[in-house]
Amino acid sequence: xxxxxxxxxxxLALILILMLPVTNVQAKTSTPPITITLxxxxxxxxxxxxxxxxxxxxxxxxxxISEGLGASVNWEQxxxxxxxxxxxxxxxxxxxxxxxxVNGAAVAxxxxxxxxxxxxxxxxxxxxxxxxxxxxxxQAAQSIALISGTYIPDPAEPGNGGGQQAQGLxxxxxxxxxxxxxxxxxxYGKSEQQKQEFTAILDKxxxxxxxxxxxxxxxxxxxxxxxxxxxxxKYLTGTQGADPGYDPLGFMIExxxxxxxxFHAWFNPFRASMxxxxxxxxxxxxAIQHPDWIVKSNNQLxxxxxxxxxxxxxxxxxxxxxxxxxxxxxxxDDYFYPTSGTFDDDAAFNTYNATxxxxxxxxxxxxxxxxxxxxxxxxAAKPSVSFGISPFGVWRNKAKDPTxxxxxxxxxxxxxxxxxxRTWIQNRWIDYVAPQIYWSMSFKAAQYDKLVDWWxxxxxxxxxxxxxxHAAYKLGTSETGWQTAQEIINQLKYNEKYGEVKGSIFFxxxxxxxxxxxxxxxLTAYYQQ
Numbered sequence: 001x002x003x004x005x006x007x008x009x010x011x012l013a014l015i016l017i018l019m020l021p022v023t024n025v026q027a028k029t030s031t032p033p034i035t036i037t038l039x040x041x042x043x044x045x046x047x048x049x050x051x052x053x054x055x056x057x058x059x060x061x062x063x064x065i066s067e068g069l070g071a072s073v074n075w076e077q078x079x080x081x082x083x084x085x086x087x088x089x090x091x092x093x094x095x096x097x098x099x100x101x102v103n104g105a106a107v108a109x110x111x112x113x114x115x116x117x118x119x120x121x122x123x124x125x126x127x128x129x130x131x132x133x134x135x136x137x138x139q140a141a142q143s144i145a146l147i148s149g150t151y152i153p154d155p156a157e158p159g160n161g162g163g164q165q166a167q168g169l170x171x172x173x174x175x176x177x178x179x180x181x182x183x184x185x186x187x188y189g190k191s192e193q194q195k196q197e198f199t200a201i202l203d204k205x206x207x208x209x210x211x212x213x214x215x216x217x218x219x220x221x222x223x224x225x226x227x228x229x230x231x232x233x234k235y236l237t238g239t240q241g242a243d244p245g246y247d248p249l250g251f252m253i254e255x256x257x258x259x260x261x262x263f264h265a266w267f268n269p270f271r272a273s274m275x276x277x278x279x280x281x282x283x284x285x286x287a288i289q290h291p292d293w294i295v296k297s298n299n300q301l302x303x304x305x306x307x308x309x310x311x312x313x314x315x316x317x318x319x320x321x322x323x324x325x326x327x328x329x330x331x332x333d334d335y336f337y338p339t340s341g342t343f344d345d346d347a348a349f350n351t352y353n354a355t356x357x358x359x360x361x362x363x364x365x366x367x368x369x370x371x372x373x374x375x376x377x378x379x380a381a382k383p384s385v386s387f388g389i390s391p392f393g394v395w396r397n398k399a400k401d402p403t404x405x406x407x408x409x410x411x412x413x414x415x416x417x418x419x420x421x422r423t424w425i426q427n428r429w430i431d432y433v434a435p436q437i438y439w440s441m442s443f444k445a446a447q448y449d450k451l452v453d454w455w456x457x458x459x460x461x462x463x464x465x466x467x468x469x470h471a472a473y474k475l476g477t478s479e480t481g482w483q484t485a486q487e488i489i490n491q492l493k494y495n496e497k498y499g500e501v502k503g504s505i506f507f508x509x510x511x512x513x514x515x516x517x518x519x520x521x522x523l524t525a526y527y528q529q
Contacts, residue, residue: 034058036068036124038133038146043068047119049144057111058144059121069146071131075120082113082120086131093122102130105478108442129484132518147521169467169503170527171212172205172512173266176235177219177274181510188238191246198248199255204513208520209527212262214331214505217249217321221272221286221303225249225325229317231282241282253326264329264386265321269314269370271335272301286313298341305336305366306348315374322381329386330378334436336367339416363418375429388432390469390505391421393439393451395458405454407446425464433464434505438471440481441490449494456498465502468495472506475516485519489526 034051036043045068049060062082066073071086080095092101095113099106107130114121124144133146175181182201183194205213217224222233222240225247234240236248249265256263272287276296281287287294287301293310295302303310318330337343345363353362371389378387392413396404400415413419424430435455439446452468459466470491474482481487495501506512512519 032142035143036060036064036146037143038068040145043146047121049124050121052111055110057126058124059111059114059116060124062120062122064124065122065127069128069131069133080113080115082122084122084127084131089131091127091130093126100126102483103476105483107483125486129486129517132485132515147518147525168501169212169262169505170210171214171262171264171467171503171505172210173505173508174201174213174215175219175508175510176216176224176233177268179235181508182215183236185238188236189242189244191244194236194244194248195246195251198252201509201513202255202259202261205509206259206261208512208524210506210512211260212264212328212503212505213252213256213509214264214266214329215252216266216268218267218269218317219271220268220274221301223317224252225321227317227320229284229313229320230286231284234280240280240285249321249325257326262328264331264388265325265327266331266333267314267318268333268335269318270303270305270337272303275299276301295344297338297343300338302338302343304345304348305370306345306352306363308352308369311366311370311373314370315377318374319377319381322378322385327385329388329431330374331434332389334390334392334413334417334419337363337416337418339411360415360418364414364420367418368420368423371424372427372429386431388430388434388465388467389419389421389424390434390436391419392417393435393437393469394446395421395435395454405446406450408444409446422458425459425462428463430464432467432502433459434467434469436469436471436507437491438469438474438507440474440479440487441494442481443479448491452491452494452498452501456500459500466498466500467503467505468501470504470506472516472519473508473511475511475519483517485517485522488519489522492526 034049036045036049043064045061045064047061049058051058062073062075065071065084069086071084074083076083081092083090083092090103093109093113095115097112098109100109100112101107109123109126111123128146176183179185182198184197187193187197202213219233219235221230223230224233224236231241232243236244253263272294273281276299278287286303290310293304293307295304303314305311321327322330349359349362357365375387378385392411394405394407394409394412396412396414397409398404398406399408413421421433425433433455435451437448437451439448441448455466470488472488475485475488476482492504495504
């Protein structure tokens, strides 16, 4: 009896063991196949896409790229290399290689071409993003949504609108110097065309998710508004001092506020002129009225920050705008002292250095005095107006200062621009700081995530808000990490780690709206989450 009981037990155990693989197979086959859509339309695949374990890369047959996405593809059997072309983008991936070539530049890969059962399989996200598509993965639905640059997601679709990303400041810098963003040079003296151009920019920015604009109202010792202190900017009419026939600043503020967008007046404080010639400057330009305040450097005219009267003049210029206009903020960029060439301020150093500081400390002290006094003036006149500065993204390298960031930048805010941002923050002379962290997550000399970590720690507990400056202008360049619009989205997602990060500002409007590598729909979808 014991033998038969043992035999029956063994038979049952064997049956259970034999059933285990079947159960596993059933569990595996119960996972729904991965589906793909392009701008909401299904993309057919005769072979089911699959995910490479551990690195989580979705592989699709080459036919999805050629037939589903309409790209031109070529497979070279001898070298086992696939080449893909579409809309001016070109990439090559070779079986077994850890790098691809994208528009002539080598780019690292998590997974390259695979040959499975005689089929050529390629990484969908890498190919899609380098064709300018946004690639969205839905784990629950096992689906991939590809979004092109011409597709605007419907805010009514599930998952869009009302989410956490709708909060905070989503800004864009609008550059007027040399007519970079606005107004166009072809609109010189044409007020209606300039108005139409500006409202078109606002509408496009707002549809992308931007809720604040930082407009350069003083590009070079001049004004985009009627001023009693400085001349009209030549970027309005082609001639400095010429009246454009309307008040651009008043118009821009009104249009921004109509759309519920913040308007921050952006001043370049110390740049007097973009070149060293003075024969085309207006009679009331600072370089004509106070040539003793001016230093020629790098073929530009710079107002010397070491002269107290010169600093006061700039403060008066800013305060004219604060008192006359309903702006939401005063914004300064990072142009304090030039970071290259010579800057001959020996005379001012000898005259105004009463405490015997070193030249470097004296320069920082000049900027500190300027920032402190300007902030006090703004807050005394209009407490509701925020005052912020956008410094260079690296304060100091750790190698030079143990409290600095883990970076190896060639220039720094503290040592090159003489901008002691830490002092501004700790003394609450500014309401927010917007460091220009214009590098990717993979740029080792100045890594984006490491810098966000540093700046978030720097403002923690101070009451000073942190906005991050993002380099939309670098997308599509050969610098490490800028070969896909997903870089910007990844940066925004990284910002979510810190409550100190209150928003982002993109440099600049023109680079954003030109939709580099499909950034616009990617950003739109992100802000609508």
